[in-house]
Amino acid sequence: MRDADARLVERARAGEASAFEELVRRHLRAAYAVALAVLREPADAEDVCQDAFLTALERLEECRRPDRFAAWLLQIVRNRALNLRRAQTVRWALPLEDVVGVAGRHDTGHQAERSELRARLLAAMEDLSEPQREALLLHDLEGWRHREVAAHLGVPESTARAYLFQARRRLRARLGAELMEEG
């Protein structure tokens, strides 16, 4: 995986579009998970991913370990997401319906149900700390191993496991309470 990344980075540096697209396809999901953990808004996470990949391409020479491209990219993603979150402080002050507004109106059937589930999960994740969210999304959504999550977060593996444990427990508690309220 790492060797393949190194080769793709080398080709992307030379301007090979197919190599860059391959890098995007390999790492977009993880990038999205990190961005979503910070921003908790799918559309914003997508914007940040796009921005981060372009930044990464422009600064590809600064990636000193091309075999560790993913780690380098995810740092860019996280920084971009944090910047956007800071910039959004004003936007978050707007009424919720103005922010979410139009998108929900076009959803129908299954799509609407999925949107509802997504909204619930995202709302429940607000109770989690950022490392907890990242650990949860990277592990349970992206299928990363504890070791990989720990390396990404820069913490011991035991700490990464603890983040994940706490995240799952809180999320289950929050979602369970909501279901009980509805029942």
Add this chain to the structure above:
Amino acid sequence: MDEHPIDLSPLDPAADPDRWERLVEAITKAAAPELARRAASRSVIAVIGHWLRPALAAGIVLAVAAGAALSLVQQKPEVRPVPMAGLEEALELGEPVSLWLSENRAPTKSDLLLALEGEAP
């Protein structure tokens, strides 16, 4: 430990393949100018690299030829010994004096007497 993963599939961005492809396409499309710039700069380097070897060979040949030419030009002309004769002739010195000069020695008493009085009769 809570080891059971939570089903986060509603958050999976690839669950809607069309949307996902649009995102990939948006990223690659936005990256196209930078990729083109990189490809162009690499092609310039490639052209330079292509011509580098013959240019280097020609340069070496030129340098060798120039060096050879320079060494020919800078060769010192043969130093010819300046004939000492002529000085005594210009000064119209007599036989005994020219002899000292040619022998590069100090005259003896008899040489001086000979020079002043001329050859003994």
